[in-house]
Amino acid sequence: MSIEEQYRTRAKELLSGGAVKMVIGYGKGTTANRRRPLFISSPDEVERLVLDDVCITNLSGYLVSEGLLSDEKRVAVFLRPEGIRAINILAAESQLDADQIVIFGFDVNGNEVQALKGIHVEEFADVIGSIKEAAPEAAEEELFEKIEKMSPQERFSFWQEEFAKCIKCYACRQACPMCYCRRCIVDSNQPQWVNTSSHTLGNFEWNIVRAFHLSGRCVECGNCDRACPVNIPLRLINHRMAEEVLGAFDHFSGMSKTQEPVLASFKKDDSETFIL
Amino acid sequence: MTKILFSDKLDNCVERWKSGGFTIIGPVQRANISTYAAVEHAAELDFGLVLPDRSIKDLFFPQSEPMLRYTIKKESIDTNECLPPAGPRIIFGARPCDASGMSIDDPLFGWDYKDEYWFQRRNESVIITIACTKADDFCMCTSLKMAPDTTKGSDILLRPLAGNKGWQVEELTDRGREAFSAIADILQEGADTLAPLAVVEKKFDLDACVTWLQNPENFESRFWKEISMRCIGCASCTYLCPTCHCFDIQDEGDTYTGIRRKNWDSCSFALFTMHTSGHNPRSTQSARWRQRIMHKFNYFPGKFSVNSCSGCGRCSRQCPVDMGITETLQEISTLSL
Numbered sequence A: 001m002s003i004e005e006q007y008r009t010r011a012k013e014l015l016s017g018g019a020v021k022m023v024i025g026y027g028k029g030t031t032a033n034r035r036r037p038l039f040i041s042s043p044d045e046v047e048r049l050v051l052d053d054v055c056i057t058n059l060s061g062y063l064v065s066e067g068l069l070s071d072e073k074r075v076a077v078f079l080r081p082e083g084i085r086a087i088n089i090l091a092a093e094s095q096l097d098a099d100q101i102v103i104f105g106f107d108v109n110g111n112e113v114q115a116l117k118g119i120h121v122e123e124f125a126d127v128i129g130s131i132k133e134a135a136p137e138a139a140e141e142e143l144f145e146k147i148e149k150m151s152p153q154e155r156f157s158f159w160q161e162e163f164a165k166c167i168k169c170y171a172c173r174q175a176c177p178m179c180y181c182r183r184c185i186v187d188s189n190q191p192q193w194v195n196t197s198s199h200t201l202g203n204f205e206w207n208i209v210r211a212f213h214l215s216g217r218c219v220e221c222g223n224c225d226r227a228c229p230v231n232i233p234l235r236l237i238n239h240r241m242a243e244e245v246l247g248a249f250d251h252f253s254g255m256s257k258t259q260e261p262v263l264a265s266f267k268k269d270d271s272e273t274f275i276l
Numbered sequence B: 001m002t003k004i005l006f007s008d009k010l011d012n013c014v015e016r017w018k019s020g021g022f023t024i025i026g027p028v029q030r031a032n033i034s035t036y037a038a039v040e041h042a043a044e045l046d047f048g049l050v051l052p053d054r055s056i057k058d059l060f061f062p063q064s065e066p067m068l069r070y071t072i073k074k075e076s077i078d079t080n081e082c083l084p085p086a087g088p089r090i091i092f093g094a095r096p097c098d099a100s101g102m103s104i105d106d107p108l109f110g111w112d113y114k115d116e117y118w119f120q121r122r123n124e125s126v127i128i129t130i131a132c133t134k135a136d137d138f139c140m141c142t143s144l145k146m147a148p149d150t151t152k153g154s155d156i157l158l159r160p161l162a163g164n165k166g167w168q169v170e171e172l173t174d175r176g177r178e179a180f181s182a183i184a185d186i187l188q189e190g191a192d193t194l195a196p197l198a199v200v201e202k203k204f205d206l207d208a209c210v211t212w213l214q215n216p217e218n219f220e221s222r223f224w225k226e227i228s229m230r231c232i233g234c235a236s237c238t239y240l241c242p243t244c245h246c247f248d249i250q251d252e253g254d255t256y257t258g259i260r261r262k263n264w265d266s267c268s269f270a271l272f273t274m275h276t277s278g279h280n281p282r283s284t285q286s287a288r289w290r291q292r293i294m295h296k297f298n299y300f301p302g303k304f305s306v307n308s309c310s311g312c313g314r315c316s317r318q319c320p321v322d323m324g325i326t327e328t329l330q331e332i333s334t335l336s337l
Ligand code: SF4
Pocket: A172, A175, A176, A177, A178, A179, A214, A217, A218, A219, A220, A221, A222, A223, A224, A225, A238
């Protein structure tokens, strides 16, 4: 049985027995290489679930939709390792109760889909551990290397050109499972902390605010990067910040549901004498 | 015999127009995005795109526009109005769905208040459109009763000749004729074969959709929630749309001095139409998505007798969760059977 079929069967069992109220997975998209998020609440509809190598979107963000988990019922969700890490962070940051989440774990190698064993987030600790080991090199690409070698001035110009394209649609924020704030700082207008205009200053402010808020929390799922309609390589910023946090604090985001948020905790023996 | 503009003569035209004071704008690929931008030479233009990622709207209604500078003094308030930078422009190589989008928005910007920013730019721009010889899975001009060679909103329509040799010229407006009279000697007479137009399959029955939308019973239909459950409210669809026109007015600066700006806004934002009391008449994403569809295919045509959609397909093409106008209208046309 293919993994797709196994997961459909499991979804059917869970829904018919009432063990979960909903399965969030992927369905067919407009074209052959697109998949769309799918919400299944009836066992008769599980055939619509698709699982293949183009199931890329990290679906964990839907779990914090207003009211979804407030009835304390369980919800099942298809997740890659990044998505599973996101569950740990959301749980650590008190945004959800991890016991309510039933995981259909999978990973894609080349174009092959592999099932990840486990149901609850704790069971994936080894998978996450092995990503941590491989992480520093895994996400690196030519452009990243190129930027690393630039002088600060060149690097600034590079990002200036990229941020000039930003139209402040906030798609990056909306696509990100970690951007769950009901009222984002850019939406606060009493006072207006961040300019709403998408001019040079406003675009820098926005992208810098987001980079900081995601440091040590981003799981590098790539949702923001893929959602950005003007193709700003946001993944490069995320990866750089993740490396920084790993190097400085040996913190790899989303290791466990009790992991302390790195930029929101302070230890007395910290090597720095102040916190930002 | 018709007038032909040969591709290898385009740079001469660009030079001629530039010396006549025009800025030349056209489809380009820059910094990993395709858009309409100013060029110096014809070689910079990219005619191979189905259509640019960014729409032509940006040239008439930029994402952030200064309106006035203010200084508040003890006895008075000084204001200095900012008007858009003036100067004639030629937009060479717009797509029909982008050009028609601008004429769709004309009545909106000229309705109870004449938006000077929009009309100054409209009056100073000559839109030279190139008919499409290729389309992708998301193009849907034909579903909106338009076509890959729609002339609506264009001053000139160019029909590509076979083998990328050039374009057959169709002059549509006085503004277009004037711009082309400046290059009359560069054009040639000819009877070359035209490249076949793109074939764009019709995706839904627009009239059936409109009838369904106009039925007040369907306002509270469960359909809205089901179709929009995966919408993440990212606004890409509205910001890339050539006809979406919502904006917000913001003052930037401190209490005494600053600048008033007109910034894009989107019905997909949770803050859109939020009252100061905190109440929001469209408090859910499904209510916001319904607003987008109703506005485009019910309220806007009710007021201006034209749908607020030109069928460019950008909303579906770019949606990170594979939603869009196309799917919604396809579903509605099946509901209305
Ligand atoms: S910042 Fe981007 S890559 Fe990181 S978790 Fe959010 S969406 Fe994923």
